Amino acid sequence: MNSIRQPARQARGDATRRAILEAAERIFAEAGYAAARLEDVAQAVGIRRPSIVYHFPGKQELYDAVESDIFASMHAFAAERTAGEADAMGRLTALLDAWLDFLVNRPTAARIIQRLIADVGPRGGNPVEFSETALADIEAIVKAGVDTGAFRPIQPIHLVNAVAGGALFYVCNGRQLGAARAYDPADSVELAGFRALVHRLARAAVTPA
């Protein structure tokens, strides 16, 4: 009997773990690391605090799992979208599009990354423990473009700060600029307009003079 029940119990455990991660992502996004409480995560999932601790020993471990999942998912999503692109500009555009679409569809991730840039706290000694994959992705594309002469010499980090980061503001600012300026980042017309601007900026940033 044990051999039959074991997989079911395992599946239940996985579902609980997944539900905890989803609730935690929402709460870390809304409240920030410092103000987020395991009790609130437990309540959102409909379990008791000790059930969280069974899966994640503490707030730091839970936060780490959330941030790790965000960047692993974003990396996988971007890898699929850039794989078919042969030239440097196509790869860069596909990467920026992938990040934009990923963040629009997962605004809690955008808010957590936005916080990560302001916060020294949660990632302490290694701020890029999980975001390293995203930075390495854009660095590889920019380096290949510069090396082949398709791009002018440009620091990848300047491109991250000046162009790629805009997707975070676009997603986070929908309700943060006052009622008269409110917009829905997922609205298709709004998104198409912003995407066209990002493409225009990316070309301007890397095109040799």
Add this chain to the structure above:
Amino acid sequence: MNSIRQPARQARGDATRRAILEAAERIFAEAGYAAARLEDVAQAVGIRRPSIVYHFPGKQELYDAVESDIFASMHAFAAERTAGEADAMGRLTALLDAWLDFLVNRPTAARIIQRLIADVGPRGGNPVEFSETALADIEAIVKAGVDTGAFRPIQPIHLVNAVAGGALFYVCNGRQLGAARAYDPADSVELAGFRALVHRLARAAVTPA
């Protein structure tokens, strides 16, 4: 005697208020609104908590004073830098330069604005109570440029998210991208490179096709 001592006492009070605001800006920038404590601000100034409460009734009021001061200072700084510019592109570039220089020189302000975009909390019902001046500044310049045909039709908020916001990432990310990518936002060569990119992006964003 009172008439002589009164101004001195007044000046001391103003100096204390200024010292509280400066310490609070640093602590709100580092810890965020939720985690910031009046006790820490008092300790940083070298006074006791009740002395803060004499000037600012509570954390919300203290935070409001900090945010109000940031945006009032930024607006005044930008007004001076844009005043001499006659054409739309000159005014836009001067505004973006002014914001970049202001934030590089006051990184605590950059961090607080970065948090403001992620946080719904501190500004509650009116997220643009204090940032309205900055948004109105760029909207006026973009509208004038579009109206005269100097700029293509572009939504000012897209320009805010895609171009102007980059200054926040540039200032906040100096130590947030890992040791191998660390840079000093105030370094003159680094800043000149980033500024040139911002100018290039601004031109690309608004230049009619």
